[in-house]
Amino acid sequence: xxxxxxxxxxxxxxxxxxxxxVASKLWWTDIQQSKxxxxxxxxxxxxxxxxxxxxxxxAPRESGDGLVAAFESGFAFxxxxxxxxxxxxxxxxDNSGTRFNDGRTDRQGRLWAATMVENNNxxxxxxxxxxxxxxxxxxxxxxxLSIPNSLCWSADGxxxxxxxxxxxQISQYDFDPKTAIVSKQRNFVSTRPGCFPDGSIVDADGxxxxxQWASSTVVRYAPDGTEDIVVNIPARQPTCVAFGxxxxxxxxxTSAWQDxxxxxxxxxxxxxxxxxxxxxxxxxxxxxxxxx
Numbered sequence: 014x015x016x017x018x019x020x021x022x023x024x025x026x027x028x029x030x031x032x033x034x035v036a037s038k039l040w041w042t043d044i045q046q047s048k049x050x051x052x053x054x055x056x057x058x059x060x061x062x063x064x065x066x067x068x069x070x071x072a073p074r075e076s077g078d079g080l081v082a083a084f085e086s087g088f089a090f091x092x093x094x095x096x097x098x099x100x101x102x103x104x105x106x107d108n109s110g111t112r113f114n115d116g117r118t119d120r121q122g123r124l125w126a127a128t129m130v131e132n133n134n135x136x137x138x139x140x141x142x143x144x145x146x147x148x149x150x151x152x153x154x155x156x157x158l159s160i161p162n163s164l165c166w167s168a169d170g171x172x173x174x175x176x177x178x179x180x181x182q183i184s185q186y187d188f189d190p191k192t193a194i195v196s197k198q199r200n201f202v203s204t205r206p207g208c209f210p211d212g213s214i215v216d217a218d219g220x221x222x223x224x225q226w227a228s229s230t231v232v233r234y235a236p237d238g239t240e241d242i243v244v245n246i247p248a249r250q251p252t253c254v255a256f257g258x259x260x261x262x263x264x265x266x267t268s269a270w271q272d273x274x275x276x277x278x279x280x281x282x283x284x285x286x287x288x289x290x291x292x293x294x295x296x297x298x299x300x301x302x303x304x305x
Contacts, residue, residue, distance in 0.1 A: 014244050014264070018289035020059065022050065027267030027285060028115070028212065029070040032257025034298045039257055040080075041267050041287065042068045044114075049093055054258060054289065062093040070116030070126050075301040081145065083126035085112035088145050102151050104128070104143065111140055115162045115212060115253075120170030121190055122303030123147060125154075127161035127175075142175065144193050147305045154195050163213040163223060168297055174201065174221060176210045183210050183223065183234075202238045212253025217261070217295040224251040224266060231266055233294075244290070247283045249273070256296020264290040 022043070030041035039052040044067050051060045064084070071082035071091070079092030087103035105111050105128055116126030127142040140158035143151050155161075155175070163176040163183050173188040173195055181204045187197040201221075204210050208228035215221050220241060221234045229249050233242040248268035255265045270284035278284060 014242075014293075015291045016247070016288060017263075017291045018054070019247070019283060020052070020287040020289070021283065022059075022285065022287055024048075024267065024269060024285040024287070026252065026269045026271045027287060028252050028269075029068075030212070030253045030255040030265050030267045030287070031072065031117070031299055032255050032261075032265070032296070033073045033301075034257075034261075035073070035301065037259060039255070039265055040071070040073075041253070041265075042071070044069055044085075045271060050287075051093075052287075054263065062096075064091070064093075065096075065098050067112065069113040070124075072118045072124055072299075072302045075122060075303045077304075081124050081302040081304075083113040083116050083124070083145075087113070088124070088126070088151065101145065101149055104151065105141075108139060114140075114160065115164050117164045117166075118300045118302055119166050119173075119188070119190070119193070120168075120300055121147075121193075122300045123193060124302050125164055127155075127158060127164065129158065129160045145302075146193065147303055149304060152193075154193075162211045165213045165215050165221070167215055168217070168219060174213055174215070176213075178209050178211060178226065181206075181209060183213070183221070202234055202240075204232075208232075211251065212267075214254050214256060215297060216256060217297055220294075222254050222264070224254045226250050226252065231264075246288060248286060248288070249277070249281050249284060251288075255299075256292075256294070261296040261298070262292050262294065264292050264294075264296075266290070 024043040025045040066084040088101040114129040128140040142155040160178040209226040
């Protein structure tokens with residue numbers, strides 16, 4: 014692993030990093046600052062847009078312009094170049110204190126996104142995981158979540174990974190690619206004390222890479238849950254990880270300065286940066302959103 018670039022974008026909460034293999038561009042969001050980024054690692058050209066709401070996760074569309082997105086209040090189509098926003102469905106208007114958070118497309122091109130609790134003093138476990146299907150209908154899959162993260166799938170699409178971050182446990186589920194039914198939850202990994210699992214991705218070897226909040230690390234786990242590699246990240250709060258680049262051998266890691274006081278920020282000058290590593294490992298192509 015070799016750190017080859019650091020983009021000092023000063024994200025309060027960098028998240029949702031994905032590689033679009035069609036356009037050969039990297040996307041990510043700063044949730045708290047309502048900003049969307051697109052980056053070309055070949056030309057080093059970086060673009061950014063202000064978003065109409067806090068943008069939590071998203072995916073490029075297989076057909077049509079722009080992105081399908083989970084904003085803080087629901088699912089929408091969004092074209093950043095024009096600012097055009099078309100709501101698909103707003104959710105949890107009656108569930109005070111939640112917003113959308115982590116999400117990703119499955120191997121069939123459905124968008125999954127989960128809501129989190131922003132104020133645990135109100136009700137700590139009232140977030141839920143939702144699926145936006147090809148027909149643009151929404152169904153709820155998992156309930157009673159606090160801070161959902163780590164959503165990703167095995168290469169064959171038959172295993173789903175997910176976590177409720179405060180639990181420090183990444184779970185595996187059986188996943189039916191045809192019906193999108195999630196079943197048979199079991200523990201995959203329990204992270205070390207003080208290391209809180211955030212965004213994850215599965216590589217071409219079937220290993221899971223997890224960004225661990227408060228630990229300055231990204232950890233690679235074997236398919237049996239054994240810890241394989243620990244990558245040191247030059248920021249205390251890494252948030253999400255993606256593989257990309259023309260050979261799918263670059264690893265991109267977002268980070269955050271959220272909740273760091275002035276002393277912590279002084280000792281963590283790269284907090285909120287995006288880090289680019291050259292690796293000996295290969296990622297998988299992430300599916301664009303497919304609608305019918």
